[in-house]
Amino acid sequence: MSTNDNTPDQLRASFDRLKSAWRADRPTLEQRRADLVRLRERLSARKQEMCEAIDQDFGHRARHETLLGEAGVVLSEIDHTLAKLRHWARPERRKAGWKLWPAKAEIRFVPLGVVGIISPWNYPVNLALAPLAAAIAAGNHVFLKPSEHTPRTAEFLRSLLAEVFAETRVAVALGGAELSAAFSSLPFDHLFFTGSTAVGRKVMAAAAQNLTPVTLELGGKSPAIIGETADLGPAAARIVTGKLFNAGQTCIAPDYVLVPESKRDAFITLMKQEVANRYPVKGRLDDYTSIINATQHERLNHLLADAAARGCAVIPLLDGSLDARSPDTRSRDRLMPPTLVVDPDGQSAVMAEEIFGPILPVISYASIDRAIDYVLDRDRPLALYCFGQDQSEIEAILSRVVAGGVCINDTLYQFGCNDLPFGGVGASGMGHYHGRDGFLTFSKAMPVVRKYDPAPSDLVKPPYRGIADWVIRFLSR
Known part of the structure; x- marks a missing residue:
């Protein structure tokens, strides 16, 4: 598990390890499920330690609010994902349409690669592990940057995730605001940020340099x-x-x-x-x-x-x-x-x-x-x-x-x-997660058309006369 990545070069090295490992061996559906089961087991076993770390970071955090707002939400999200993941991951049949006959069409939900997650201080476990669980379910490798304002909880997350994942599968970067800026500039396949609207604008601007798609979970006046x-x-x-x-x-x-x-x-x-x-x-x-x-x-x-x-x-x-x-x-x-x-x-x-x-x-x-x-x-x-x-x-x-x-x-x-x-929407954010929507956020819905003979394209080619002319005029009528 990568820790204390205090320079852009160290961040990039961790990212490159994650990327190389993902290219060499993409997680299977069974591995994803096994990872989520282990994550659930370890978080459940270490709930008391989690409560103590968050309590120390806040100075005082009501224990029952930590159990409900942190562990309760994450464990429920993992349970829901485990119950539904096989269904979510199945290819989705679509209609090819008579103009492409004979053909079949489907959508395959494929992992994006390496995703970055920047989590905030207010729910430092929930808002780190819930999106991480969705990214893992979709088959990605994950680079997590917890908030520097909850350092003991960040160390807890680093330790917890090291028990579940290899460092080439999930890495954790610990550091302050300057590290967050460098983190946002990495060429992730997707970047997920939870925090203020003002910082969200900076994250989006940094990600734009790599055309990295972003999910921004912000806030505002509700x-x-x-x-x-x-x-x-x-x-x-x-x-x-x-x-x-x-x-x-x-x-x-x-x-x-x-x-x-x-x-x-x-x-x-x-x-x-x-x-x-x-x-x-x-x-x-x-x-x-x-x-x-x-x-x-x-x-x-x-x-x-x-x-x-x-x-x-x-x-x-x-x-x-x-x-x-x-x-x-x-x-x-x-x-x-x-x-x-x-x-x-x-x-x-x-x-x-x-x-x-x-x-x-x-x-x-x-x-x-x-x-x-x-x-x-x-x-x-x-x-x-x-x-x-x-x-x-x-x-x-x-x-x-x-x-x-x-x-x-x-x-x-x-x-x-x-x-x-x-x-959110507008100034309160963009993109979604939770349940199937989290799985979709960290997946590419990849369209696939499977073509069979005969193929109209065998007829629709220059010179556009005779049968080719008739077929084109028929298809475009």
């Missing part, structure tokens, strides 16, 4: 629209779940809520009650995750300071519970209390960028059309959440808003559906 007929209690509870899982450090977390003017204050009250019920113990918030590092913590505090300076109501949802310190103080200084920002204007910093933390703007609207227009005036979101019992209102939203994925009357669940594609 809205939750509460309709007039929504049941506010369940809506508030489910928005709290989506927003505070991993302390809001989730690309599909609700980024802001649009709520009818008449229901705004009641919604705020329900949000406060829901948070208090979930985190009742002062001083020991074991179930509440810390912000990943001081830079992100400072950025979030700046968003709140800007909102307050603009006269917005800034409402903490935990009545001082975060002032106390747990016995383990290594990360409690990076706790960010769940906070609402009420009716910020469009120029507020909290509305200018993806929040990626436990801050939730609550914006009141006069009509559902105004709410939809508010969403349409911004970049297309990675996720859209709709709450309501009026199907015509829900359909009005779905018919006008284009989003990466939608969940109705809940949050986050669209990510966990193995049989649905996951991916």
Whole structure:
């Protein structure tokens, strides 16, 4: 397993080893299945170690959120892939058409070669291993670059993958931002990136130099629209779940809520009650995750300071519970209390960028059309959440808003559906993965036509007179 590839030359050497090995011995379907089985076994066996590594990187990560959001997602994705892979890999029959008769047509799904995966810090195992599993299922070799912001988890991934794969099958590059730039410039057969929109633009520009196709899993401001007929209690509870899982450090977390003017204050009250019920113990918030590092913590505090300076109501949802310190103080200084920002204007910093933390703007609207227009005036979101019992209102939203994925009357669940594609649109990304769509992303759908005698081309050739002239005029009529 390649480690500490700190120079472009070392990166290139690792890439060349992967490429040469793939050309010499492409993984068979049985090998791919065996690899996925071993990956599942080793990840399952080392879940406790995984939790500890992520906890150390975050300072504090709620253990159950790690189990569910990291191991649970990856193991489920591997199980789904193992159950369906033989079917996905079969050639797909197509119709050749009578003009090509006699002939047969099919699509073969062939591996691309060596794919690069750049994974982020917020779900450092999930967002590394889920795309890796898809790439392995499709028959590729993989070069993984984990985030430098979670170094202990990156080492865990390196060690885990070394137990499953030879270094000529899967390699791991450890390093910082400069290494990521060099990594993006390698001539991969496909490059898969998860991270911010700003970095995604740089990755795409670097990949373009080699005409490397890219999948960009980005983020943006994902809205939750509460309709007039929504049941506010369940809506508030489910928005709290989506927003505070991993302390809001989730690309599909609700980024802001649009709520009818008449229901705004009641919604705020329900949000406060829901948070208090979930985190009742002062001083020991074991179930509440810390912000990943001081830079992100400072950025979030700046968003709140800007909102307050603009006269917005800034409402903490935990009545001082975060002032106390747990016995383990290594990360409690990076706790960010769940906070609402009420009716910020469009120029507020909290509305200018993806929040990626436990801050939730609550914006009141006069009509559902105004709410939809508010969403349409911004970049297309990675996720859209709709709450309501009026199907015509829900359909009005779905018919006008284009989003990466939608969940109705809940949050986050669209990510966990193995049989649905996951991916953004526009500024929130391009391309898909999960399930069969991940297999297709890392495959070439290669058309194959098998021709039999007689062949019309034996007749359609110069000189274009007589039978050749008649056949051409018949085929082009």
